[in-house]
Amino acid sequence: MSTGAVPLSLWRIVHLFARLKIRLVRNEWRRGVGARVGLVLSWFSAVVVGLSGGAILAAVDLTDPRAVRAFTLVGAGTGLACVVLPAVALGISEVIGPDHLRPFPLSRRQQLVGLLTAAAIGPVPLTGLLVLVGAVVGIARLTAGALPTLVAGGAVVTYLGGALAASRLPSVLLSRLLNSRRGRDAALVLASLLGVVVYAFQFVVRAADRLSGPALVRVTRVVRWLPPGALGRSVGLAAAGQAALAARWLAVGVAGVAAVLVVWSAAMRRQLGLTPTPARARRSRPTEPLFDGLSSALPRTSIGAVAARELRYQWRDPRRRVQAITALVMGLVWPVVNNLQRGRGRSATVLFATAACWLVVFGATNQFGLDGRAAWFDLSSNTGPRRLFLGRNLALFVPGFLAAAIACGVLGGLTGGWSYVPAALVVSAAGMVAGLGGANLASVLAPMPVPEGSNPLSSGGPGRGCLASLLYGVALAGLTVVLAPLVIAVTVQRRSASACLVVGLVALPCAVGVWWVLTAAASRLLRTRVPEVLGAVNPR
Amino acid sequence: MSLGTVGFGISVFHQPVIFLVVPAWGIDAQDVPAIGSWHLPGLNDASDLVPTAALARHRLDRRFVDADRSNPLGTMPPPSAPAAVELAGLRKRFGDKVAVDNLWLTVPRGSFFGLVGPNGAGKTTTLRMLTGLLRPDGGLVRVAGADVWPDPTLAKVRLGLVPDGLTVFERLTGAEMLVYAGLLRGLPEDEAQSRSRGLLDALGLADDADALIVDYSHGMRKKVVLASALIHRPDVLVLDEPFEGIDPVSSAAIRDVLHRYRDHGGTVLFSSHVMEVVERLCDHVAIIAQGRILASGPLGSLPAGRLEDVFLHVVGGRGATDTDLSWLERGSA
Numbered sequence: 001m002s003t004g005a006v007p008l009s010l011w012r013i014v015h016l017f018a019r020l021k022i023r024l025v026r027n028e029w030r031r032g033v034g035a036r037v038g039l040v041l042s043w044f045s046a047v048v049v050g051l052s053g054g055a056i057l058a059a060v061d062l063t064d065p066r067a068v069r070a071f072t073l074v075g076a077g078t079g080l081a082c083v084v085l086p087a088v089a090l091g092i093s094e095v096i097g098p099d100h101l102r103p104f105p106l107s108r109r110q111q112l113v114g115l116l117t118a119a120a121i122g123p124v125p126l127t128g129l130l131v132l133v134g135a136v137v138g139i140a141r142l143t144a145g146a147l148p149t150l151v152a153g154g155a156v157v158t159y160l161g162g163a164l165a166a167s168r169l170p171s172v173l174l175s176r177l178l179n180s181r182r183g184r185d186a187a188l189v190l191a192s193l194l195g196v197v198v199y200a201f202q203f204v205v206r207a208a209d210r211l212s213g214p215a216l217v218r219v220t221r222v223v224r225w226l227p228p229g230a231l232g233r234s235v236g237l238a239a240a241g242q243a244a245l246a247a248r249w250l251a252v253g254v255a256g257v258a259a260v261l262v263v264w265s266a267a268m269r270r271q272l273g274l275t276p277t278p279a280r281a282r283r284s285r286p287t288e289p290l291f292d293g294l295s296s297a298l299p300r301t302s303i304g305a306v307a308a309r310e311l312r313y314q315w316r317d318p319r320r321r322v323q324a325i326t327a328l329v330m331g332l333v334w335p336v337v338n339n340l341q342r343g344r345g346r347s348a349t350v351l352f353a354t355a356a357c358w359l360v361v362f363g364a365t366n367q368f369g370l371d372g373r374a375a376w377f378d379l380s381s382n383t384g385p386r387r388l389f390l391g392r393n394l395a396l397f398v399p400g401f402l403a404a405a406i407a408c409g410v411l412g413g414l415t416g417g418w419s420y421v422p423a424a425l426v427v428s429a430a431g432m433v434a435g436l437g438g439a440n441l442a443s444v445l446a447p448m449p450v451p452e453g454s455n456p457l458s459s460g461g462p463g464r465g466c467l468a469s470l471l472y473g474v475a476l477a478g479l480t481v482v483l484a485p486l487v488i489a490v491t492v493q494r495r496s497a498s499a500c501l502v503v504g505l506v507a508l509p510c511a512v513g514v515w516w517v518l519t520a521a522a523s524r525l526l527r528t529r530v531p532e533v534l535g536a537v538n539p540r
Numbered sequence: 541m542s543l544g545t546v547g548f549g550i551s552v553f554h555q556p557v558i559f560l561v562v563p564a565w566g567i568d569a570q571d572v573p574a575i576g577s578w579h580l581p582g583l584n585d586a587s588d589l590v591p592t593a594a595l596a597r598h599r600l601d602r603r604f605v606d607a608d609r610s611n612p613l614g615t616m617p618p619p620s621a622p623a624a625v626e627l628a629g630l631r632k633r634f635g636d637k638v639a640v641d642n643l644w645l646t647v648p649r650g651s652f653f654g655l656v657g658p659n660g661a662g663k664t665t666t667l668r669m670l671t672g673l674l675r676p677d678g679g680l681v682r683v684a685g686a687d688v689w690p691d692p693t694l695a696k697v698r699l700g701l702v703p704d705g706l707t708v709f710e711r712l713t714g715a716e717m718l719v720y721a722g723l724l725r726g727l728p729e730d731e732a733q734s735r736s737r738g739l740l741d742a743l744g745l746a747d748d749a750d751a752l753i754v755d756y757s758h759g760m761r762k763k764v765v766l767a768s769a770l771i772h773r774p775d776v777l778v779l780d781e782p783f784e785g786i787d788p789v790s791s792a793a794i795r796d797v798l799h800r801y802r803d804h805g806g807t808v809l810f811s812s813h814v815m816e817v818v819e820r821l822c823d824h825v826a827i828i829a830q831g832r833i834l835a836s837g838p839l840g841s842l843p844a845g846r847l848e849d850v851f852l853h854v855v856g857g858r859g860a861t862d863t864d865l866s867w868l869e870r871g872s873a
Contacts, residue, residue: 288733289713289715289716289718289719289733289736289749289750290712290716290719290720290723291729300723300728300729301723302723302724302725302726304723305719305720305723305724306724308720309709309712309716309720312711312712312716313709313711316711316752317711371709373705373706373707374706374707374708374709374710376673376701376703376706377706377708377709377721377724377768378724379673380671380672380673380696380699380701381696381721381724381725382693382694382696382697382725382726383724383725383726384693527691527693528690530672530673530692531672531673531674531675532675534673534674535674538706
């Protein structure tokens with residue numbers, strides 16, 4: 001019956017996938033004003049950053065002897081960032097991924113070329129291309145003869161291809177893990193921990209400041225053998241006019257990128273052969289569904305039910321688990337590291353334990369977005385918005401306060417600042433109560449989808465580009481305004497534990513008042529905005 | 541709808557005919573009164589099935605939606621006693637696309653009502669506006685006597701909803717979800733637990749009650765959403781494509797539960813584009829296309845096995861015979 005697939009040339013594949021990706025990007029335009037603003041901002045930023053970087057590289061003196069080392073280090077660093085950052089921070093654009101190719105009779109080479117073509121069309125690749133073209137222009141301007149420019153051009157093209165493949169590598173390599181729900185949950189938590197590692201990168205940068213010249217040379221000697229390091233070195237050497245040596249390092253880079261492509265191809269083949277496996281069903285039978293463990297103390301009302309459900313979600317929903325882990329780590333790691341680096345145990349450091357609470361509050365600014373396609377269930381029930389908010393806030397307050405208490409205990413032990421612990425706890429409570437009021441209002445004013453995709457390394461973005469960041473920024477600014485008086489008062493009184501305690505005790509009833517007013521406003525607004533909120537968190 | 545379609549409707553139903561000349565210059569089906577015991581709603585003043593006359597007296601516009609603030613005509617006319625759901629002049633646009641266009645429909649209390657239409661006909665949009673999930677651009681919605689817009693709270697008490705494409709809280713177990721739904725609807729905990737156990741049993745979910753919903757199959761998810769919608773014993777149950785992608789065993793379990801619910805006074809309104817399901821379950825049907833109700837009436841007045849024919853002719857569907865698909869034929873180049 002089948003007449004067989006018509007063989008497509010690689011150029012035809014490039015053409016097809018480029019057209020498909022451009023069409024998909026163009027169709028984003030139809031998704032509404034938010035998507036359009038996001039699209040314009042993303043591409044505009046890409047062009048501005050790319051042109052600026054390219055112009056700088058085209059203008060500076062690349063023949064400086066230190067340029068070779070700089071190109072090697074920056075090339076290697078950027079190459080590693082291409083692997084790690086999309087996975088942990090930005091998400092990999094899998095608008096066209098291996099799974100989409102399953103039904104089509106494409107050869108492995110056709111798949112690779114198609115996916116690379118699709119991956120090459122986007123704001124981030126455009127930025128990379130513009131910057132690297134600037135480097136080639138700079139080399140052409142400075143060096144005599146076409147050979148160095150040719151080698152640099154080859155290195156740039158190889159570098160871009162390698163970076164595109166490497167950025168897709170983690171999700172494909174982890175496909176076996178990601179093929180089950182439990183695997184995906186675990187991967188998301190691991191990815192968040194990697195994110196914390198990226199956060200800790202600032203400490204590495206500080207350490208690098210202290211690196212001596214010889215130490216940098218040693219680092220360079222190692223990273224130049226990585227494909228991006230070798231290609232960066234090749235560009236640097238071409239800039240210095242050493243075309244033959246540059247060609248040798250180009251060969252090293254090409255070999256490395258070829259290896260990456262082979263690994264990617266093999267992993268993709270394995271992924272295409274996999275079928276999703278559901279997680280094993282749980283068999284434990286609780287005596288009282290919904291109200292066991294930490295939830296057993298909650299009232300058996302609609303408020304208690306919402307709080308119990310939310311508490312369960314904080315443990316079972318990987319996205320909420322990530323928030324909790326991040327809150328605890330940030331509330332604990334940052335002040336601890338800071339304290340150890342300064343080499344003295346300052347008692348007032350305990351007050352930094354309140355950071356855990358701020359993060360819980362900031363994480364609550366998009367409560368309906370986290371519920372996503374299930375948000376309709378609460379909002380279509382006859383339980384009023386105020387009761388919904390009360391239940392959710394209760395569930396956020398309890399673990400947030402526990403995290404702050406743990407952080408207080410650890411920091412108190414480290415610094416000996418036990419006298420600050422009561423103040424830190426009261427300030428945490430006050431900050432959370434007031435902040436949650438603001439978060440409730442933000443949740444109604446600027447709800448955004450937080451999709452739970454099948455691949456935690458490739459989804460999770462609200463799909464609104466820069467607009468999402470802008471809205472989050474506005475929400476955070478609003479919360480900062482709500483919390484600013486408390487933070488300022490505590491900062492002013494930080495030298496006295498008892499004064500901080502008094503500030504906290506005075507702030508607590510005020511915070512309850514603020515919560516009451518803001519939550520009432522949020523409830524009133526939600527009552528009239530249910531369709532809009534649902535449309536925002538679950539766009540069709 | 542064209543004159544030809546009306547003519548076909550007459551011949552299919554074998555009913556006494558009130559022949560109405562439809563001028564070719566603009567009156568469409570929605571403005572045409574009854575044909576036999578079926579009718580095309582909007583101006584029907586004689587039907588005992590779709591009491592739209594009172595509603596038709598009102599010309600509806602966007603102001604009705606904001607009745608609490610600026611409705612100069614007051615709220616909807618008094619509810620007609622047997623109606624479980626009344627939709628009057630409902631409208632919704634998405635950009636340039638008109639999804640629901642001046643839609644009128646009445647669902648009798650205690651009926652098993654099927655809303656059938658092709659894909660993109662406006663079924664889901666209509667049901668979402670009916671249940672308070674989507675704001676209409678104009679028109680009125682009343683569920684069990686309660687105006688849904690502008691304040692859907694009272695209507696929500698009387699409604700149960702099984703939406704298509706939306707889900708419940710998947711990181712809860714089936715048992716937890718049902719208890720949660722019961723408490724959210726104001727049931728005492730004991731009652732919520734007891735009803736939850738009963739529903740899980742009836743729908744064949746008892747063995748998987750303590751598994752997370754995210755690990756459920758498609759059919760199990762549909763059943764748990766149905767159970768969540770039923771747990772507070774609503775007056776009206778609205779289901780959007782409830783049998784889509786469901787195996788026969790699950791389908792039978794859902795049908796049984798729905799019949800029990802309806803037999804004890806509940807009203808079921810569900811959308812589907814599967815005619816066999818509608819013919820098997822419903823006692824009333826409305827055909828919707830391009831956002832309008834083209835025909836509605838009791839299924840009993842329809843000769844058995846003819847709904848699909850009626851549907852195709854009313855909607856104006858055509859087969860693939862007109863299109864050149866000769867390449868599909870064996871042996872062609």
